[in-house]
Amino acid sequence: MKGPILFLGIGGSGMSSLAHMALDLNLSVLGYDKKNSETTAFLAERGAIIENDISQIPLEGIEMVVYSSAINDKHKQVFAEIKEKNIPLKHRSEFMHLLVSNQKSISVAGSHGKTSTTTMVSQILTEVGMDPTIMIGGDTSLLEKRGGKIGGGEFAVYESDESDGTFLKHKASIRLLTNIDNDHLDYYKTRERLEDAFFEYMAFGTEGVAVLYAHDPGIRDVLLHKTKEVSFSPNFRLYLCMEEPETKSEWYQRLKSKLGDQLTQVTYQIKDDNLLFDFPGFGSLSLHLPYPGVHYLTNGLVAVVGAYASGVSPKVSAEILSRYIGVKRRQEGLGDWKGITVMDDYGHHPTEIAMVIRSLQNKLKSKGRLVVLFQPHRYTRTQLLLEDLAKSLGIAEILFLLPIYSAGETPIPGITHESFIPFLKKENTQILEGVIEKDLVSIKSKLEPGDMLLCLGAGNVRDWGLRLLET
Template structure:
């Protein structure tokens, strides 16, 4: 049994705040440290959390456990030293989460993109089926009423599994879902090979459990093709492969089917006119969602395949997902300004950027132009992915570049938003200084009725959209 008080270092982060809410659900006293106030920390204080903004202020007497995130680093050596001196158990957030779900059947969702949406979809299906799951989501969804995490009394625990620092490999869930593999967090992994090896380990072919793979993804296909000869299946392992029809003839697929036919579930699908069609046990099904974009449909297929493994019929999952509630900062409509729809999206990786730009351009093609206010996220990511980031933005009709959002990183010499300019069409690209009033005047001058204004990035780019709507410029 977990006892409090528990101190959360970096409690304002999305993952940490979710865990803090789960601890509060268990009636555990929670203390927190974060440098900044935010809506997230304000809500935690409403629920009784004692919040500190200075490391030196934190009283450690009586603390039973300290939970920290990867954002807490060498800058905080002093407090780690004090914690160790007093022999207080110190847990990374991933370790603490696994403690919380240790008495339930766990469902983890991993992938370079789509983790939050897919976790929310699985959670919504289980919740509406009355299964009362424990849930931990790295995003804000109305399903959890601003909390990001909750303790449920049901049989299952659903959580988002973050690969950014490798800690997603510390626990093998009973159900392991994987949406895709892409070049991200190479500042941690350094090479594509090490990144792929981490995801291969996550799949856990030699560990009992159900695994659902969206095998249409090139990254997942690459890992399977590179490793199928060395895969050893545990007797308790079951695999679901989501594929398109043309994939059934590929070499790796034939190998899996011929050697492990009884342990493989294959679901073939196709997408046409914002609808995903698939066949299961000779029955034909179609899935549509309230949000545009192929990526949402394929995430939905991953979610309902997981639900299948829990005994929930495709028809029931499809009905629930037809009213999928979505996640804040994923194609979230903020409002309208002079006939212009203002949208916020968290996308900050080239693949995510292409997906959201393509889906919104298709949605609005008969009405007006797509204006994108892009805020690059982290100096390291910008340096590593500069060419691909620039290419992903070319679909915008008008592009406005904000200064890089550092996310706490030190500036890298020679890397700034100006680094994008050689790769972009200068006739439709505007470099913004990051001054709200000046920026909005430049943006407004190009907007026409019927246009879309997309605020894109993982930092605070949303503020430019809300300020435009509020008339504070």
């Protein structure tokens, strides 16, 4: 390829990562995004030409168009014109696989923890000098404000997004899976179809390695119900991260009898913010991370095992992760305002919300209150998971609710941020308008020195926190 390559929705986390990778290859990059951001500004600094009006981008001479599932029916005319001109049209997952086709690959999938785990594996391989190609669905200082880069090493490490099923169009040589939870049911429709997709991702009948966090209830259900008749390739290896009692379970005994030496169990326990694990051949090891939360530790264990499959000692990996650099919008500190710590987190699913709230409450202990400013993400997700979302949010001491961030979806009648009210304690909850200056008046009235304000959600909720810090 020589380019130019046109990226539709170039400001999105996954699309911007791919655009950076294309720039690394000295390809000419054009982009469309309806709004400007730090992400699009940085791409422009590197040489991308970006327009907010898609009609301003000439299609003549473009070698390929890359799009994401966020580009929807509103852009039918553009797609029709692209097809009329016979310009190759690739989904972002297809384009990514073109970029990594000459390397061995490590993919990371899961309902939660994909970005963090991908970053962990990438940091390990980078620090040991393996120079991997990296594609992460988020900003990390590992890559200097971007989520993707082309490396010259043997491996490519990438986040594998299940949201639209496209993660099944490839089979990485090393496949990591963190968990399975009820998300993206607007696409899959049923839990069974979601589990079928993750089971296919595990690819037991192929060559390569699968690393599963087998303490996760969703993964355990799949192993129990879907591995009874499966045939395993003689060149397949399975690593299971699990607690010791789980070795007595039916699904584990079945896998052990079928796989024998092809199966390796990595057992662990968590004590005082440390994950102690037994890795066959290496004895007992310890993992500690700079970020609080059991989910970070278990994601770290999956990353350590995945890195081992690529040739890195688990002892070396654990030492590297003691310096884990983190990802933007994952428990990211934005600053302090009059004795209040302002945090930002991307959590938008009930499980993620509960994990981050509990992690930060544990960090605060009794020093102050956790005040949560939550912005629901997508009408469909809110409708499908309303009660579960409310249950997770209900553990916050004080809760402010912003209007739903649509992410391009058409509103659903009767589904708003006020839909949460019947499931929450009214004395702890306040509905906001979605106008930053007005909302901050209400938020400030509740804050006290020592509190922590958590801006929570996958939309632009961090803007409220950033504006607070400016006042």
